[in-house]
Amino acid sequence: MEWRPDRTAKKAVYKQIADYIEQGISTGLYSSESALPSERLLAKELGVNRSTVVAAYEELKSLGIVERKKGSGTRISTDIWGISHKRIPNWGRYMEDGSFLPNLPLVQRIRTENQKRNIINLSSGELSPGLLPREQFKTIMAENPFLDHLGYDHPQGNAALRETIAHHVKEYKKIHTLPASILITSGAQQALHLIIQCLLKPGDSIAIEDPSYCYSLPIFQSAGINTFLLPVDQHGINPDDVIALHRKHRIRMLFLNPDFQNPTGLKMSPARRKRILEISSELGIPIIEDDPYSLTSFNSEVSDTLKSMDGNGNVLYISSLSKIVASGLRIGWVIGPENVIERLADAKQQVDFGHSIFPQWAANEFLKSPSFDKHIHMIRSELKIRRDEIVVSLDQYVKKEVDYFIPEGGIHIWCRLKHAVNEQQLLEESMKRGLSFVPGSVFGSQKRYVRFTFGREETDVIGEGIARFAEALSVCVKT
Structure with a gap:
C-alpha cells in the first residue's frame, strides 16, 4: 500500500484512515464481496497502532459505511447503497470538513x-422589546409611504442612507466623511467578515483585546488568521503591548472596541487612544474600530472615537443600529478610504447583491427624524x-x-x-x-x-x- 497518513496534518490519523477507506469503497478499491483488511494487517501496512485502525473502523461503522462482527471481520455495509442502489452523501463528513467553522x-x-x-x-x-422604537416606526410607515424602486441598489448601499449616516456621524461622533467612504452592511458582524475576507490572508497575524467579543468569533480561525491577545486594564489596552507584539509577530491589523467595551464595559483613555493612533502611523498597522455602544453613554458625553482623531486614514470604523435602535433592522456600516470601501462593496455584492432596500429606507427615515435624538x-x-x-x-x-x-x-x-x-x-x-x-x-x-x-x-x-x-x-x- 503506497498511501500513508500524514502525521503533520491537523486532522487526526484515524480520521485520515477512515477517509481513505471510504474513498476506496467509492472507487472500487475495496470490494463488497470480501472483508476489509484486518486491523492488524492494515495497521502494519500503514505503520500505525492497531488501536488507530480500530478507531477508524469504528468511525466508519458510526457512519453506516461498514459492519463489524466479532469473528467475521469488517465488511462494507449491505445498506450502504440504499434501496435504489445509490449512495446517500455523508452529510456529517461534509459538515465536519467545511472550512467555515461553527460557533463555539x-x-x-x-x-x-x-x-x-x-x-x-x-x-x-440586544435591547429588550420595551426599548425598541416600535411606535416611531409605525408612524414612519404610516406617514412616509415607501416610494423607492424595488431593484438592486447602489453596491455600497442606498445613497440617501449613506448621506444621512455621513451627517449622523458628524453630529454625534465628530467623524467627517463622505457617502462614497461608507458601505452599508448587515450589521457589524458582516462588516467584520468582509474585512477579514478581503483585506487579510491565511497566515496573517492580528491583535485583539483580551477579553474581547472577537475572541468568541470563529471567523478568524475559519480564514486561517492567527490571533494574538492584548490584555485590557481599566484604561484599555497598553500601547506598549502593541509594539512588543508587532516586533514578535508582525501584526497586520488591530481590532479594538474603545467605548464601553464588550464584555468589560471599560472605556479606553484619551491618552491611550492618541498613542495607539501614533503607533498605527509609525508601524503602518490599520485599526478596525468597532463602536456599537458610544451613544449609550449614561452622562450623554460621547468620547472622541479613534476615527474622529484619525488624520491619516488608518482607521476602518464599524458601527450599527443594532445596539441603539433594533438588532432586527440589520443596518451597520463601515467608514474608510474610498478604495477600501469599493473593495468591500464588491465582495458584498458577490455575497448578497447588496442590502435590502426596505430596512435601509426605514433606517434612513428614522435617523433623519427628530425621533432619533x-x-x-x-x-x-x-x-x-x-x-x-x-x-x-x-x-x-x-x-x-x-x-x-x-x-x-x-x-x-x-x-x-x-x-x-x-x-x-x-x-x-x-x-x-x-x-x-x-x-x-x-x-x-x-x-x-x-x-x-x-x-x-x-x-x-x-x-x-x-x-x-x-x-x-x-x-x-x-x-
Missing part, C-alpha cells in the same frame, strides 16, 4: 437555551436604570462572592468570581433555574469571570435573574 459549543448551548420560555436572558447582546435620550436613561438594578442585585445576592466594574454606558457588566468554580457547571446550574449568562472564557484567556447583559430583560426581572445566579453559584462553590 458553549455559545450554541446558550442560544438554544434562550429559545425556551421562562428563561431570564442575561446573555444576549429623543430615542437616544430614552435609551440612555432606561439602560442606566437597568444598570443600577443589576448593581443593586449583585450587592444584595452575591456581594461576598463577586467583584465587578460599574460601566458608564453600554449593556454589559463584567464580574469576577472570588472563588474558583467549574464554569460549565455554573452555567448548567443557572440554566436549570431558568437563567442564562455568558462565562468569561468565551471572551478570552481570563478565568473566573462572567458577563451579564442588562439591556435584554426588563428591569423588574433582572433582580430575579441575579438571585437565581446566586443559588447556582452557591451549589458550585460547595462542590
Whole structure:
C-alpha cells in the first residue's frame, strides 16, 4: 500500500484512515464481496497502532459505511447503497470538513437555551422589546409611504442612507466623511467578515483585546488568521503591548472596541487612544474600530472615537443600529478610504447583491427624524436604570462572592468570581433555574469571570435573574 497518513496534518490519523477507506469503497478499491483488511494487517501496512485502525473502523461503522462482527471481520455495509442502489452523501463528513467553522459549543448551548420560555436572558447582546422604537416606526410607515424602486441598489448601499449616516456621524461622533467612504452592511458582524475576507490572508497575524467579543468569533480561525491577545486594564489596552507584539509577530491589523467595551464595559483613555493612533502611523498597522455602544453613554458625553482623531486614514470604523435602535433592522456600516470601501462593496455584492432596500429606507427615515435624538435620550436613561438594578442585585445576592466594574454606558457588566468554580457547571446550574449568562472564557484567556447583559430583560426581572445566579453559584462553590 503506497498511501500513508500524514502525521503533520491537523486532522487526526484515524480520521485520515477512515477517509481513505471510504474513498476506496467509492472507487472500487475495496470490494463488497470480501472483508476489509484486518486491523492488524492494515495497521502494519500503514505503520500505525492497531488501536488507530480500530478507531477508524469504528468511525466508519458510526457512519453506516461498514459492519463489524466479532469473528467475521469488517465488511462494507449491505445498506450502504440504499434501496435504489445509490449512495446517500455523508452529510456529517461534509459538515465536519467545511472550512467555515461553527460557533463555539458553549455559545450554541446558550442560544438554544434562550429559545425556551421562562428563561431570564442575561446573555444576549440586544435591547429588550420595551426599548425598541416600535411606535416611531409605525408612524414612519404610516406617514412616509415607501416610494423607492424595488431593484438592486447602489453596491455600497442606498445613497440617501449613506448621506444621512455621513451627517449622523458628524453630529454625534465628530467623524467627517463622505457617502462614497461608507458601505452599508448587515450589521457589524458582516462588516467584520468582509474585512477579514478581503483585506487579510491565511497566515496573517492580528491583535485583539483580551477579553474581547472577537475572541468568541470563529471567523478568524475559519480564514486561517492567527490571533494574538492584548490584555485590557481599566484604561484599555497598553500601547506598549502593541509594539512588543508587532516586533514578535508582525501584526497586520488591530481590532479594538474603545467605548464601553464588550464584555468589560471599560472605556479606553484619551491618552491611550492618541498613542495607539501614533503607533498605527509609525508601524503602518490599520485599526478596525468597532463602536456599537458610544451613544449609550449614561452622562450623554460621547468620547472622541479613534476615527474622529484619525488624520491619516488608518482607521476602518464599524458601527450599527443594532445596539441603539433594533438588532432586527440589520443596518451597520463601515467608514474608510474610498478604495477600501469599493473593495468591500464588491465582495458584498458577490455575497448578497447588496442590502435590502426596505430596512435601509426605514433606517434612513428614522435617523433623519427628530425621533432619533429623543430615542437616544430614552435609551440612555432606561439602560442606566437597568444598570443600577443589576448593581443593586449583585450587592444584595452575591456581594461576598463577586467583584465587578460599574460601566458608564453600554449593556454589559463584567464580574469576577472570588472563588474558583467549574464554569460549565455554573452555567448548567443557572440554566436549570431558568437563567442564562455568558462565562468569561468565551471572551478570552481570563478565568473566573462572567458577563451579564442588562439591556435584554426588563428591569423588574433582572433582580430575579441575579438571585437565581446566586443559588447556582452557591451549589458550585460547595462542590
